[in-house]
Amino acid sequence: MGSLSASYFERAQEVIPGGVNSPVRAFKSVGGSPLFIQSAKGAYLKDVDGKEYIDLIGSWGPMLFGQAHPSIENAVRQALSNGFSFGAPSYNEVLIAEKIVSMIPSIEKVRLVNSGTEATMAAIRLARAYTKRDKIIKFEGCYHGHGDSFLIAAGSGVATLGTPDSPGVTVSTAKDTLTAVYNDLASLENLFNANPNDISAVILEPVVGNMGLVIPEPGFIEGIQKLCQANGSLLIFDEVMTGFRLSSSGYQGLTHIQPDLTTLGKIIGGGLPVGAYGGKAEIMNLIAPAGPVYQAGTLSGNPLATSAGLAMLNLITENPEVYQELNKKGEFLANGIRQQLQELQIEGFVNQIGSMFTLFFTSKVVKNFSDAKTSDTAKFGVYFREMLNQGVYLPPSQFESWFLSAALDQSHLDHILQASRIALKKTLVA
Numbered sequence: 001m002g003s004l005s006a007s008y009f010e011r012a013q014e015v016i017p018g019g020v021n022s023p024v025r026a027f028k029s030v031g032g033s034p035l036f037i038q039s040a041k042g043a044y045l046k047d048v049d050g051k052e053y054i055d056l057i058g059s060w061g062p063m064l065f066g067q068a069h070p071s072i073e074n075a076v077r078q079a080l081s082n083g084f085s086f087g088a089p090s091y092n093e094v095l096i097a098e099k100i101v102s103m104i105p106s107i108e109k110v111r112l113v114n115s116g117t118e119a120t121m122a123a124i125r126l127a128r129a130y131t132k133r134d135k136i137i138k139f140e141g142c143y144h145g146h147g148d149s150f151l152i153a154a155g156s157g158v159a160t161l162g163t164p165d166s167p168g169v170t171v172s173t174a175k176d177t178l179t180a181v182y183n184d185l186a187s188l189e190n191l192f193n194a195n196p197n198d199i200s201a202v203i204l205e206p207v208v209g210n211m212g213l214v215i216p217e218p219g220f221i222e223g224i225q226k227l228c229q230a231n232g233s234l235l236i237f238d239e240v241m242t243g244f245r246l247s248s249s250g251y252q253g254l255t256h257i258q259p260d261l262t263t264l265g266k267i268i269g270g271g272l273p274v275g276a277y278g279g280k281a282e283i284m285n286l287i288a289p290a291g292p293v294y295q296a297g298t299l300s301g302n303p304l305a306t307s308a309g310l311a312m313l314n315l316i317t318e319n320p321e322v323y324q325e326l327n328k329k330g331e332f333l334a335n336g337i338r339q340q341l342q343e344l345q346i347e348g349f350v351n352q353i354g355s356m357f358t359l360f361f362t363s364k365v366v367k368n369f370s371d372a373k374t375s376d377t378a379k380f381g382v383y384f385r386e387m388l389n390q391g392v393y394l395p396p397s398q399f400e401s402w403f404l405s406a407a408l409d410q411s412h413l414d415h416i417l418q419a420s421r422i423a424l425k426k427t428l429v430a
């Protein structure tokens with residue numbers, strides 16, 4: 001190709017497995033090689049070859065207000081001038097914890113970590129300790145980071161034990177993770193019935209972003225909570241993606257269903273590495289040094305990360321209208337693409353909620369992972385590459401959500417729809 005990105009990628013593959021530090025950045029499922037980004041501002045990413053793209057990845061969620069928002073940039077600059085890691089408490093940790101507790105009603109106490117993966121791993125350890133039970137239930141297609149307990153697919157039947165999804169995850173770990181079908185309460189009830197008094201917690205993305213966007217049907221989440229309560233199991237909302245994206249108190253802010261524990265990440269770091277888990281004080285007080293459940297982190301509560309996160313949360317509380325505006329943009333794009341699908345007679349299905357949406361190349365209504373997997377990923381590849389060609393950077397996989405930011409204005413939205421029409425036409429001739 002002769003582009004700088006292509007030459008960097010070649011060098012990267014020599015020294016980094018697959019050339020990327022997180023597999024989602026690779027273009028394996030869409031074809032081509034990933035772009036190396038030089039800089040980002042507002043609605044745009046600029047690659048090392050100088051081409052600009054409208055950013056619909058938003059760092060996989062954190063960039064709610066667009067790239068490099070001045071408030072966050074200034075907060076980090078200010079923090080930086082005071083040093084950047086102490087290994088001792090700093091005041092920002094108190095401020096951000098107070099802020100999170102004030103924004104999310106189900107969280108009375110919160111512990112900061114460095115990633116979403118750390119948050120979910122700690123949350124299930126805590127749930128196991130609190131309930132004195134070993135097993136957890138997750139839903140097929142929900143992603144909870146790369147901890148061993150979560151890299152488990154469904155067995156052949158809903159009541160069978162999980163089998164590892166990745167080499168290196170032991171069978172004995174897999175046997176403690178059971179897998180239900182999203183939007184299917186009966187599958188969950190069957191697991192509870194087959195494992196009485198064994199389930200410590202049910203963990204889920206209440207709105208799923210990680211099989212492409214999938215939305216819970218009315219009554220589904222309420223039903224899960226009832227089953228958890230009836231069986232003495234904890235309910236864990238993994239809001240690493242949805243927290244502060246769907247509302248200022250996450251998915252739970254839209255429904256007023258309060259989980260026992262919540263995991264957070266992405267947006268609370270404002271683009272720097274932060275995760276968190278929190279919930280009822282009675283449960284959180286089991287965490288060391290208040291209690292016996294060990295969990296620690298050399299860089300947890302890092303002053304740069306907390307300054308970025310705090311600036312982000314302040315932006316949210318100072319601009320509460322942002323969610324309504326983002327929802328309008330989301331609806332505009334989703335409806336625009338639905339109309340294009342109809343006009344061009346292309347089989348496709350668009351799920352959208354707030355600033356998250358996914359175009360699935362399938363004729364199915366997508367309610368769970370099996371539905372999502374009916375998508376024509378080759379078509380998505382064609383669509384993705386043409387969108388990129390037209391200057392729109394989508395997540396490079398059919399099974400991801402697109403993330404809108406407040407930095408997108410009407411001209412950006414029009415550009416995206418224009419690009420989409422061209423890209424959809426490409427899928428017809430491919």
Ligand SMILES: *Cc1c(COP(=O)(O)O)cnc(C)c1O
Pocket residue numbers: 114115116117118120143144145146205209210238239240241265266275
């Ligand atoms: C991204 C994500 C994680 C993992 O977070 P990392 O910071 O990548 O470790 C966990 N759960 C959900 C729902 C996520 O979207």
